[in-house]
Amino acid sequence: MTTQVDEALQALGARLRGFRKDAGFTSGRAFAHATAWHESKVSRIEHGKQRPSEDDIRIWCERTGQHDQLGDLIAIVRHVDELWLEWRRQLQAGAERRQHKAIPVYARTKVFRIWHPTVVWGTLQTTEYAAKVFEQVVNYYEIPDDTEAAVAKRLQRQQYLYQGERIFNVLLGEQALYTNFGGPDVMKGQLDRLLAVMRLPRLSLGIVPRSAPAAIWPGNSFSMFDDKLVLVETYSAELSVSQPREIELYAKAFALLQRSAVYGTTVRDIILTAIQHFDRMPTD
Template sequence: MSNQAEAARTALGARLRGYRKDAGFTSGRAFAHATGWQESKVSRIENGKQNVSEDDIRVWCRTTNQDEVTAELIATVRQIEELWAEWRRVLAEGAEKRQQSGLQTYKKTRHFRIWHPTVVWGTFQTPEYAEVTFHQVVGLYDIPDDAEAATAKRLERQTYLYRGERKFDVVLGEQALYSNFGGAEVMKGQLDRLLTLMRLARVNLGIIPRSAPLQVWPGNSFSMFDNRLVLVETYSAELTVTQPAEIETYTKTFALLKQSAVYGGEVRDLIWAAFQHFDRMPTQGE
């Protein structure tokens, strides 16, 4: 969980502790007895070590005679949840809806800063490459299979590569050129697509060679949208970062990653080497 989410949860716990003491419950044990909870649950909530459900808030406010702040505290709980969105919940109805919601963020953004050590960024993906990745998402999270519809929504993002005064600053790890999604033909098509996109004046594509000296450890992939939002993806959840101090950390991290990247002709050489690698690979059925 992000520092911002942890801080918000800790602050909420301290506030709930104050309400408990104001209501005359001098110990967590007494409050646990009144609510029918385990004493350990009360302690974890008050110390920001456990997420608080909306029902927990209702019980807490009712027990401490703080009903007038119930709605406010529930809103706080929902905000904390949004900072750390579990993929199983986000993708419960399939992947298309998540792709659709991302379009609004793209519409508002003028400067994109993208880091991915192992996979080609979604907006640079070919339809074939994207569909393979969405089928993997469907399988991993056991969600409705809408890979084709999700792919179509992802491809809509590409219109922003040609519209408005936007800049796309993208850094990939060299492994992204070799991570095999769909076989040799799909990969060669994806690599050719990268060669085409890097010719766009608004696209600045860097690759970090696998043996390049690093100024900072690679870490998770992340996407920066201007200086107002960072999205960080893990296997279990997507982290939303909006706190200025945390965004500044990602700004510095991206600058350090760029120091290890190569550009222009060196990028074309790396892509061509990867293309030749897949060109030598037997096609399916051979």
């Protein structure tokens, strides 16, 4: 969840807790009894762990006599919903628009910290690999098929690998070398691409081996842009993190992931092993 969502829910929960106490409900249990809710629901809402529905807010205001606060609180709940950027809404006109949106962010970033446990990072993808990824995006979200345009915009980001003094710290899980998009030929082309780009002077490519001791659980993929923004992708949303203390947590997570990573010739050997794996795989 984004920092904004966390903070908004915590502030809302504290406000609702104050209403409960002002109304004479000295415990969450007493309020739960009055509303016919589970006590755990009251606790989760008050501590910002659960998003209350608009009906929950109406009941809360009714039981605590805070009718005049209803409109304001419902507006807060709706604002929390807006903080989640649903993929379907972002992608409703196709995938190319979302890829175009990323270019200004890349242009102004000086230091990138990238973690992808299961897929090759988009900026390092080949045309064929990216096309297979976007085909899945189109099918999964049932959006207009603009795969060719989306791939072109994604590959446009590769210019920044060669421009300016940008630093790219990229970590991939070993599984990313085996997650099969498009079959052996596409995968071998993608793995060859990794062998080529890992020689770039400002790109540090690390691999977290599958059996490496874990200093932190792998979690979702995330991309850090300087110390200003983190984007986290899930199946349903792209989460934007911009609060400094939350960004610090992602920086800490990245540093812990780096402890499990290998670099240099070891990475090369791991990639070559993956290529051999696809060499042995029959092609259609």
